[in-house]
Structure formats: structure tokens, C-alpha cells
Amino acid sequence: MLEIKNIKKKFGSQEVLKGVDLTVNKGDVVAILGPSGSGKTTLLRCMNFLESADDGTMTFDGETYDLGQISKKDIGKIRRKTAFVFQSYNLFRNKTALQNVTEGLIVARKIPKIQAEEIGRRALDKVGMGDRYDYYPSQLSGGQQQRVAIARALAAEPEIIYFDEPTSALDPELTGEVLAVMRQLAREGMTMLVVTHEMNFAENVSSKVIFMEHGIVAEEAESREFFNHPKEERTKAFLKTIRGEDWN
Numbered sequence: 001m002l003e004i005k006n007i008k009k010k011f012g013s014q015e016v017l018k019g020v021d022l023t024v025n026k027g028d029v030v031a032i033l034g035p036s037g038s039g040k041t042t043l044l045r046c047m048n049f050l051e052s053a054d055d056g057t058m059t060f061d062g063e064t065y066d067l068g069q070i071s072k073k074d075i076g077k078i079r080r081k082t083a084f085v086f087q088s089y090n091l092f093r094n095k096t097a098l099q100n101v102t103e104g105l106i107v108a109r110k111i112p113k114i115q116a117e118e119i120g121r122r123a124l125d126k127v128g129m130g131d132r133y134d135y136y137p138s139q140l141s142g143g144q145q146q147r148v149a150i151a152r153a154l155a156a157e158p159e160i161i162y163f164d165e166p167t168s169a170l171d172p173e174l175t176g177e178v179l180a181v182m183r184q185l186a187r188e189g190m191t192m193l194v195v196t197h198e199m200n201f202a203e204n205v206s207s208k209v210i211f212m213e214h215g216i217v218a219e220e221a222e223s224r225e226f227f228n229h230p231k232e233e234r235t236k237a238f239l240k241t242i243r244g245e246d247w248n
Contacts, residue, residue, distance in 0.1 A: 007056035018215040031202035034212035040195045083153035089145045098133040123151035143174030163194040
């Protein structure tokens with residue numbers, strides 16, 4: 001359902017993405033791993049047009065786009081089928097949980113308020129926030145705020161959800177409640193691309209892992225194969241640092 005080829009991105013003279021390829025099938029949960037500065041978040045942001053790629057192509061739902069020259073109309077067309085969950089929640093502080101979920105539906109998609117609120121309540125119920133419709137972000141824990149952000153993504157009924165380190169700002173207890181929601185979405189067949197440092201999630205929930213370093217994909221494999229039989233020496237060194245294991 002989604003294929004990117006040769007995505008490149010520079011910030012000034014710094015080449016952050018040096019030609020990245022990735023294929024995502026419907027229902028895939030792709031974990032994107034790698035050290036800081038490897039280009040993981042930039043890749044995700046280019047795929048959802050929060051950053052503009054300098055070069056590369058994207059094939060989505062059977063149509064191919066030149067990312068270096070894509071029109072605003074086509075960006076809008078693709079974004080209507082995708083959603084993005086940020087590390088820092090990005091909630092409106094002056095709006096309730098329900099209002100945060102419905103704002104985009106009402107303003108951007110022109111859905112009537114009553115219908116948008118029905119959709120919003122269902123989305124909040126799905127992530128275990130059905131008793132917090134009228135709470136403001138300041139009244140919610142970090143984990144609860146992130147679950148509101150996931151509900152906001154779900155309310156748009158996307159074909160793909162991009163997650164940019166969704167638990168990195170949370171303590172371990174709150175991390176667990178967010179990952180539980182993501183596991184449920186994976187079981188239900190939601191297609192997800194997840195930049196994460198959560199190795200347990202990557203190994204046991206994702207279907208595929210890509211390991212990035214220095215702006216390229218250094219290794220790509222099915223999750224079980226990646227963690228049990230990594231091929232590249234750099235991947236082995238990364239996993240040894242994370243998990244303290246050695247491979248022959």
C-alpha cells in the first residue's frame with residue numbers, strides 16, 4: 001500500500017537521508033530503530049510532509065508521486081489517509097480531550113459537530129479514555145495525553161498511522177498503558193510505522209524492523225529474524241548495547 005524509493009533530505013550542508021527505500025504492506029507494523037541522529041524521525045516526517053524531501057518517490061494507494069515536486073493538493077490527498085502521533089502529544093491546552101479529538105474533524109474535514117463528537121467519543125472509548133471526555137490536558141497524565149493523541153489519530157480513520165517515539169517522554173508505568181493501546185491496534189490490523197526505542201514492542205509486536213544509521217537503512221528484516229539473527233555487524237553491535245547479547 002506504500003512504497004518509498006530513494007528519499008533524500010538535507011538540512012543545509014548536512015545530508016540527513018541519503019536515499020532510503022521502504023515498502024509497507026497493509027497491516028504491517030514497522031519498527032524503525034537506530035541511534036540518535038540516524039534519520040529516523042526525519043524519514044517519518046518526510047513521509048507525512050511535515051518536512052519536504054529533496055528527492056525520491058512515494059507510491060501510495062496505487063499512485064506514484066515525485067516527493068521533490070509534489071503539489072499541495074496531492075499532499076492534502078495523502079494526508080487525509082494518514083495520521084501522525086507526536087512524541088510531545090501536541091494537544092491544545094485550552095481544549096478538552098473530546099475537543100482535541102474533534103477539532104480537526106470539524107475544522108479541516110467539515111464534519112458537523114454532533115457527528116464529530118460521536119466519532120470522538122468512540123475514539124476515546126477505544127483508547128480507554130471514555131471517562132475523560134471533558135478533562136483538559138493539564139488534568140491528565142502524560143500517558144493519558146498520549147492516548148488522547150492516539151484517539152485523535154484514530155478519529156480520522158487513517159490507512160496508516162505514523163508514531164514518532166510515542167513513549168519517550170513517559171515514565172515506565174505510563175509507557176505501558178500507551179504500548180497496550182498500540183498492541184491492540186496491531187492486533188486489529190492497523191498499519192503503523194513506529195520510530196521507537198522500545199525493544200520489547202519492536203520484537204514482539206512489530207512485523208518488520210528497519211535499522212537506520214547515517215541516513216541509510218543498514219538492515220531490514222522480519223522482526224523475529226532481525227532480533228535473533230541480525231546480519232550486519234553494526235546491527236549486532238547496536239543490539240548488544242541494548243540487550244547485552246552476542247551473536248556468532
